[in-house]
Amino acid sequence: MNARTHETEGGLGTMDGSVTPVQETGLAAGPIVVEARNLRKVFTPQDGNPPVVAVEDVSFQIRRGEFTVLLGPSGCGKSTTLYMIGGFEKVSGGELMLHGKPVAGPGPDRGIVFQDFVLFPWRTVLGNIMFGLEMMRRFDRAEIRARAEHYVQHLGLAGFENAYPSTLSGGMKQRIAIARTLATEPEFMLMDEPFAALDAQTRDRLIADLSRIAGEQNTTFVFVTHDVREAIRLADRIIVFSPRPSRVVQSIPVTLPRPRDSYDPRLLEIDRELRSLIGRHASDDPAF
Numbered sequence: 001m002n003a004r005t006h007e008t009e010g011g012l013g014t015m016d017g018s019v020t021p022v023q024e025t026g027l028a029a030g031p032i033v034v035e036a037r038n039l040r041k042v043f044t045p046q047d048g049n050p051p052v053v054a055v056e057d058v059s060f061q062i063r064r065g066e067f068t069v070l071l072g073p074s075g076c077g078k079s080t081t082l083y084m085i086g087g088f089e090k091v092s093g094g095e096l097m098l099h100g101k102p103v104a105g106p107g108p109d110r111g112i113v114f115q116d117f118v119l120f121p122w123r124t125v126l127g128n129i130m131f132g133l134e135m136m137r138r139f140d141r142a143e144i145r146a147r148a149e150h151y152v153q154h155l156g157l158a159g160f161e162n163a164y165p166s167t168l169s170g171g172m173k174q175r176i177a178i179a180r181t182l183a184t185e186p187e188f189m190l191m192d193e194p195f196a197a198l199d200a201q202t203r204d205r206l207i208a209d210l211s212r213i214a215g216e217q218n219t220t221f222v223f224v225t226h227d228v229r230e231a232i233r234l235a236d237r238i239i240v241f242s243p244r245p246s247r248v249v250q251s252i253p254v255t256l257p258r259p260r261d262s263y264d265p266r267l268l269e270i271d272r273e274l275r276s277l278i279g280r281h282a283s284d285d286p287a288f
């Protein structure tokens, strides 16, 4: 057991659950910008089927500029939690605060990227990235183009500006979707399993690029995944959800320097500890 620390709901502790006075180090100590307290979400189907408790009792904090990963097995309510932060789903119980105020609905401060890249097939790569900026109605044509071109470079899309999405791979399409959202420079980037549908190599490259980008931006990232290795490569903090009924098992800082190599022994050690922690909150999901 190493001396790395994490926060539990009740305070700091080691991964075996014992309490330690050791303080966290190496994390961006920004103010708390999102706070969930006993958050709950119940879906009530219109067809008379019984209600679904998607989120049971979830509490966590997210700090400005941190890359936070919501990690948990399939169906534990990670996406629902992300959508509540985005203001796309209403909260059924508890509290969800953004800058100390209850989330009231969606806003331009929160950009979202889904697993299925929703691109406009009739627009080029540059046209797709310009779209979000056009919707903002804040910039003139020249500025929109300049900003979009910057994010073309930033996401490794140079040379493909005039290509149409249908001619590109899944990885390239997801790069466009990320560039389009980042170009509007939201305070929060909400990402719902954006790499889940990609092959291993493409995913690996996108994780590396996103990790680099996150290090360069002042954006607060909230990223949903059920992939332990992906979580460790990206996160400043991992919020581990239990299987349903969902709770936060632990909130764990990851202080490894970036870029992070999947085969770094320190990363493998965290991977081993995380899987052991998750194992204690048994799940039947083989991917988890």
Ligand SMILES: Nc1ncnc2c1ncn2[C@@H]1O[C@H](COP(=O)(O)OP(=O)(O)OP(=O)(O)O)[C@@H](O)[C@H]1O
Residues within 6 Å of the ligand: 043, 044, 045, 052, 053, 054, 055, 072, 073, 074, 075, 076, 077, 078, 079, 080, 081, 226
């Ligand atoms: N609109 C909805 N109506 C009814 N039930 C829903 C709705 N959205 C989600 N659920 C249910 O809520 C639970 C949590 O779903 P959610 O998608 O948030 O989980 P998740 O942890 O993101 O899992 P996954 O990785 O499989 O998407 C699941 O049982 C799901 O079927």
